[in-house]
Amino acid sequence: MALTIRSAQDHRLDREAGAIVYPVISRRARGLSIGINLFPDKKTCSFDCPYCEVFPFTSDIQFSLPALERGLREFAAALNMDGSQGLRSDPVFSPSETSTNLNVKDLSFSGNGEPTLHPALRPALEMAGRLRNELYPQAKLVLITNGTGLLDPETANFLAAAARGVMEPFSGTGKELEIWLKVDAGTEAWYRNINRSAISFDSLCRAIEDFAGRAPFVIQTMVCKIGGQPAPQEEVQAWENLVRRLVELSSTVPPPRPGPQRLQLYGKARPAPEDPLAEPVNEAYLLERRASLIQKLAPYTIPVEVFV
Numbered sequence: 001m002a003l004t005i006r007s008a009q010d011h012r013l014d015r016e017a018g019a020i021v022y023p024v025i026s027r028r029a030r031g032l033s034i035g036i037n038l039f040p041d042k043k044t045c046s047f048d049c050p051y052c053e054v055f056p057f058t059s060d061i062q063f064s065l066p067a068l069e070r071g072l073r074e075f076a077a078a079l080n081m082d083g084s085q086g087l088r089s090d091p092v093f094s095p096s097e098t099s100t101n102l103n104v105k106d107l108s109f110s111g112n113g114e115p116t117l118h119p120a121l122r123p124a125l126e127m128a129g130r131l132r133n134e135l136y137p138q139a140k141l142v143l144i145t146n147g148t149g150l151l152d153p154e155t156a157n158f159l160a161a162a163a164r165g166v167m168e169p170f171s172g173t174g175k176e177l178e179i180w181l182k183v184d185a186g187t188e189a190w191y192r193n194i195n196r197s198a199i200s201f202d203s204l205c206r207a208i209e210d211f212a213g214r215a216p217f218v219i220q221t222m223v224c225k226i227g228g229q230p231a232p233q234e235e236v237q238a239w240e241n242l243v244r245r246l247v248e249l250s251s252t253v254p255p256p257r258p259g260p261q262r263l264q265l266y267g268k269a270r271p272a273p274e275d276p277l278a279e280p281v282n283e284a285y286l287l288e289r290r291a292s293l294i295q296k297l298a299p300y301t302i303p304v305e306v307f308v
């Protein structure tokens, strides 16, 4: 079996061709990541981010648990066959770069939309957790979410238990579900610009604050210009205050401390169907935002990573 590992730039070729399981070299996973796509048929999301990289497409492929299991088993078999011979690297990665990345860093629920909107989210995460334990024991299991599922108490409770590792198959060191939670805005005005969601900003913030008191997660923030303008200063301050509040809220809870464990500031690196509405900022600006946040968080500290 030959599988193609694509770069961070063009894994949409697989996702938009209806792939449920797609390998990709990921900058934020720092290596080989196996994407899990619950929406092979069409984009399904509660946000409408102008930087979103999912181009319009439709397919007649539906997500199913047997297809997820088959995809994860087939990919593990291809890896075991001979490290590199069952795999073809993307042209932008040289064979040597690819072969150094053949350890799977994570299994990541992302794909064409918001995974927590899918009715099979829980069984899919549980199946992926079991198969991760069996086939990819060194890999993390990651859920990339915009937080919509936290508005539903049953989903929030399940995600909190999985992230804390207090239920199977997520128990044991390194087996917990790692949740990467989008927090792009600190004000309603910027939220309307950068996420364009019908979900109320206040209710989403309340749900995230509640979650911060009971489960660990990683904050992800996209930093880009919208309509040629970067976030205004009042937005930057409000976002820093929100992150600080999330860290403070969790700091009063006995260890293991819940709330933000680290924060990823990332710039726009991929084409989007609405280009040039959203535009990248330069690395110097991202580093300034990092320094400003670290100062605002003091005396609290969490790792703040920058991905250009």
Ligand code: SF4
Pocket (backbone or CB within 6 Å): 045, 046, 047, 048, 049, 051, 052, 053, 054, 112, 113, 114, 146
């Ligand atoms: S939350 Fe993610 S999938 Fe949804 S519109 Fe934004 S970038 Fe796209």
